[in-house]
Amino acid sequence: MRGNLVVGGTLVGLVVVTALVSFVWTPLDPQAVDASVRLLGPTSDHLLGTDKFGRDVFSQLMVGAQTTLYVGIVAVGLAAAVGVPLGVLAAMGPRWLGELVMRTSDLVLAFPALLLAIMLAAVYGASTLTAMIAIGVATVPAFARVARAGTMQVLSREYTLAARAGGRSRWWIAWRHVLPNISGMVVVQSSVSFAMAVLAEAALSFLGFGTAPPTPSWGRMLQESQELLAVDVRLALVPGLAIAAVVLGFNLLGDGLRDRFDPRLEARR
Amino acid sequence: MTSTADSATGDVDAGEGPIVAVRDLERTYRGGVHALRGVSLDVPRRGKFGIVGESGSGKSTLVRLLAALDRPTTGTITFDGTRVDDRRDRDLGFLRRRLQIVFQDPMGSLDPRMRVRDIISEPLGRTRGRDERVAELLEAVDLPADAGDKHPHRFSGGQRQRISIARALAPRPDVLIADEAVSALDVLVRQQILDLLTRLVDEYALTLVFVSHDLGVVRKVCDEVAVMRRGEIVEQGPVDEVYDTPRHEYTRELIAAAPTLHGALSASPTPASTEPAQPES
Numbered sequence: 001m002r003g004n005l006v007v008g009g010t011l012v013g014l015v016v017v018t019a020l021v022s023f024v025w026t027p028l029d030p031q032a033v034d035a036s037v038r039l040l041g042p043t044s045d046h047l048l049g050t051d052k053f054g055r056d057v058f059s060q061l062m063v064g065a066q067t068t069l070y071v072g073i074v075a076v077g078l079a080a081a082v083g084v085p086l087g088v089l090a091a092m093g094p095r096w097l098g099e100l101v102m103r104t105s106d107l108v109l110a111f112p113a114l115l116l117a118i119m120l121a122a123v124y125g126a127s128t129l130t131a132m133i134a135i136g137v138a139t140v141p142a143f144a145r146v147a148r149a150g151t152m153q154v155l156s157r158e159y160t161l162a163a164r165a166g167g168r169s170r171w172w173i174a175w176r177h178v179l180p181n182i183s184g185m186v187v188v189q190s191s192v193s194f195a196m197a198v199l200a201e202a203a204l205s206f207l208g209f210g211t212a213p214p215t216p217s218w219g220r221m222l223q224e225s226q227e228l229l230a231v232d233v234r235l236a237l238v239p240g241l242a243i244a245a246v247v248l249g250f251n252l253l254g255d256g257l258r259d260r261f262d263p264r265l266e267a268r269r
Numbered sequence: 270m271t272s273t274a275d276s277a278t279g280d281v282d283a284g285e286g287p288i289v290a291v292r293d294l295e296r297t298y299r300g301g302v303h304a305l306r307g308v309s310l311d312v313p314r315r316g317k318f319g320i321v322g323e324s325g326s327g328k329s330t331l332v333r334l335l336a337a338l339d340r341p342t343t344g345t346i347t348f349d350g351t352r353v354d355d356r357r358d359r360d361l362g363f364l365r366r367r368l369q370i371v372f373q374d375p376m377g378s379l380d381p382r383m384r385v386r387d388i389i390s391e392p393l394g395r396t397r398g399r400d401e402r403v404a405e406l407l408e409a410v411d412l413p414a415d416a417g418d419k420h421p422h423r424f425s426g427g428q429r430q431r432i433s434i435a436r437a438l439a440p441r442p443d444v445l446i447a448d449e450a451v452s453a454l455d456v457l458v459r460q461q462i463l464d465l466l467t468r469l470v471d472e473y474a475l476t477l478v479f480v481s482h483d484l485g486v487v488r489k490v491c492d493e494v495a496v497m498r499r500g501e502i503v504e505q506g507p508v509d510e511v512y513d514t515p516r517h518e519y520t521r522e523l524i525a526a527a528p529t530l531h532g533a534l535s536a537s538p539t540p541a542s543t544e545p546a547q548p549e550s
Contacts, residue, residue: 157377157378157380158372158373158374158377158378159377159378159379159380159388161333161338161370161372161378162370162372162378162391162433162436163391164338164358165336165338165365165368165369165370165392166365166369166391166392166436166439166440167361167362167365167366167392167394167440168391168392168394169358169359170358176380176383176387176391177380177382177383180380180382180383181380181381181382
């Protein structure tokens with residue numbers, strides 16, 4: 001389905017643009033507290049109203065997109081940077097190494113990611129960094145698995161045999177044949193993992209183990225809205241919908257890319 | 270200079286005896302599958318040696334062992350006087366240059382992400398004059414000079430096999446193994462690729478090991494043949510002798526079952542080829 005790619009790409013693109021714009025411009029200072037304008041509904045000054053401290057919700061939402069993307073990029077980048085080489089090694093190296101990598105990744109997978117993040121936060125203090133690392137570590141197995149499966153697929157092709165018969169080393173085969181041919185799968189996995197990372201960061205911030213105040217974060221906006229649910233649902237709705245949109249966007253993008261990279265369609269490209 | 274293996278081969282008396290000698294080769298895969306059970310053969314220098322058998326007869330295993338891409342369970346393989354079956358990959362440089370393979374699958378044997386130029390020059394590694402060599406090879410296999418800039422999916426099955434042949438010829442090998450190299454092609458293209466292969470083998474004075482399930486093709490190309498069945502060689506000798514007076518019952522069955530090349534050429538094309546207009550069965 002091309003629709004997935006378009007809708008997913010649009011949603012993701014919207015968030016990326018929002019985050020980029022927020023670096024140079026927001027309607028108001030997202031951290032400016034003003035008691036005289038507490039809990040306003042949407043006005044021309046405050047497009048999405050204000051929160052209980054009188055901060056502009058729209059500005060907070062924009063800057064919160066930074067945090068969301070930042071956490072996603074670092075966590076997924078870390079997971080891919082560690083997971084992909086591990087997966088390739090697991091497929092190409094000696095049998096015992098492959099077993100070791102896969103069993104360890106089973107172990108990490110079996111361990112709840114949020115619990116790991118809470119443990120890290122307890123030891124090193126709650127921060128965006130600990131959240132990113134925890135989410136990244138928890139995501140490594142996903143990449144290792146994808147990379148290992150992809151590598152084994154590539155190694156079963158005759159062109160890797162031809163490369164060996166041509167006297168090329170394992171490193172050459174990994175670099176010139178395996179990595180380019182599994183890159184599509186890795187991109188798809190990145191998109192799906194990104195969605196999960198966004199969700200995890202929001203959950204951690206909601207629980208108070210993620211991004212610390214005063215840096216705006218969608219998860220913490222959600223948490224702060226909790227006590228005011230009866231007063232104004234808007235404060236929960238705004239960050240909630242933003243999180244939902246990003247998660248949906250990345251998942252759709254992942255699905256769309258998966259179709260695009262489907263090996264059965266390869267010949268038609 | 271590069272490795273001790275090179276100088277070692279230099280010491281051995283070259284030019285005498287078979288270029289590849291296989292003795293009592295056995296290969297048992299994990300799980301107890303006996304792919305090869307005691308195969309011995311000699312590939313004569315500059316000969317055209319055919320290996321015939323149905324799928325599952327152990328041909329592919331034998332090819333992998335001949336190219337030292339796998340290790341035998343027992344038995345020895347000697348290439349030009351040097352044992353190759355017990356060496357590590359890094360000590361096989363001389364074999365990698367002197368023996369090359371053309372694989373069966375015109376799609377799977379070329380990396381879809383690489384340009385044809387890089388595919389063909391892959392066995393050369395980082396050497397000078399790569400581009401000149403690629404141009405030479407493209408010409409030798411009758412591909413246009415600009416083919417090097419394209420990716421393999423832009424080419425037809427027959428053209429891809431030409432690319433495969435060009436890659437195999439790149440390091441100027443002495444021995445060329447064609448592993449079902451024309452089996453995936455339709456009849457007319459098959460003939461063209463066969464003509465090209467035999468022409469190049471003659472031109473460069475190569476030793477050809479031609480592996481196929483197709484008796485007609487083997488008879489046309491080879492001057493000596495080994496018939497394989499269930500991991501064993503049931504019969505071997507000069508092609509005409511084996512075909513005209515087969516001694517083993519299995520060979521007789523194979524010959525009786527196989528359509529002749531002439532017949533295949535005059536009959537309607539195979540379903541995979543141009544027109545599936547004529548109803549089958």
